Amino acid sequence: MDYTLLSSPLQGFTDFRFRNAQHKFFGGIDTYYAPYIRLNGKLVIKPSYHRDLLPENNTAIEVIPQIITNDADEFLFVAKYVQELGYKELNWNLGCPYPMVTKSGMGSGLISNTEKINHILDRAHSETDITVSMKMRLGYESPQEIIDVMPILDKYPLKNIAIHARLGKQLYKGGVHLDAFQNCIDTTRHKLYYNGDITTVAKFKEMQERFPTIDHWMIGRALIADPFLPSMIKNNSPEHPDNKLEVLKNFHDTLYEIYSESLSGQTHILLKMYHLWEYFSTTFSNPHKVLKQIKKAQSFRNYDAAVIEIFKKG
Incomplete structure (x- = not known):
């Protein structure tokens, strides 16, 4: 069966800079989902969201914008905004698990609110012609939550539901x-995409066998921990290339350079790189030691020295 690989959006990680670098050095992803737009009650698009979705910043890749909201007016505002940028689809996030989101009745904290979901989808489909897709968890407290909302979702011509x-x-x-x-x-009658724990080629094959009708597979945190993974899946290759560390170093250096140009202040830049190393470190034989080295590097000079040593030791 033919299949499609998708990049799950990860707030704070998979912005256009990361997406473009991953595509350039590794490939394998067919469609990238942009991290969600959150308005917090103000119908204003932050400059960082705008930069992330500008077509000129995403020329080599296919991108689908995403919104997180529990308000129909916000949904319609963002739908119009992304359409003006040329996008035809808006993905609605009912999956984010973080307490600061769920306690506000958004993300996976909204799944149990069938009335509000119905209201937003009704207005989205009656007041705009944008294609709507969903990104969900099984529920917040219980997998029964998604089963209870499926009859509502089935009323609307959703493109897909990624779970x-x-x-x-x-x-x-x-x-x-x-x-x-x-x-x-x-x-459900809807087309489903699968997301969750696709971390190796073997795991991907296992999931394919478990769900033979699924042909869209979403990779999340594993894309940062092992950006080779999508191309390894596509090539049916369980082994990394011989020049793995060289490619990974070039990828790292590219991200380091572009974040150094776009972020202000040494602390901000090094914190950004540290968060990436929380995933990158798993590539190395002693992840804990690698991450400790990166965390101790409180200056560009020390950080540069730590990175050289880490890649030298492998």
Whole structure:
């Protein structure tokens, strides 16, 4: 079966700079989802969101914008905005698990509110012609939440529903709930995409066998931890290339350079790189030691020296 690989949006990580660099050095991703736009009640687009979605910043890749909201007016405002930029689809995030989001009744904290979901989808489909897709978890407290909302979702011509097969309260801990995802397949008329714990080529094949009707697969945190993974899946290659560290170093150096140009202040830039190294470190034989070296580097000079040593030791 032909399949499509998708990059799941990760707030603070998968901006256009990361997306373009991943595409240039590794490839394998067919479509990238941009991190969500959040308005917080003000119908104003932040400059950082605007830069992230500008067509000239995404010329080599296919990108789908995303919104996180529990307000129909916000949804319609962002739909009009992205359409003016030339986008035809808006993805609605009902998956974010972080407490600061869910306690506000957004992300996975909204899944149980079938009335509000229905209201927003009704206005989205009656007052705009944008294509709507969904990014969801199975629920916040229970996988029954997504089953309860499926009859509402089935009323609308959604392009697809991408489901991260965890509960919101899990954050990223514990295993995925594969039986609950199968229940979603059995319950809805909509096309489903699978997201969750695709971390190796072997794991991808395992998921393909488990869900033979699924042909769209979303890779999240593993794309940062192992940016080779999509191309390895596409090439059916369980092994990394011989020049793995060389390519990864070039990728790192590119990100370091562009974030140094776009962010202000040594502390801000090094913090950005440290968060990336929380994932990059897993590539190396001693991740804990690698991350400790990066965290100790409180200046550009020390950071540069630490990176050279890390890649030299491998």
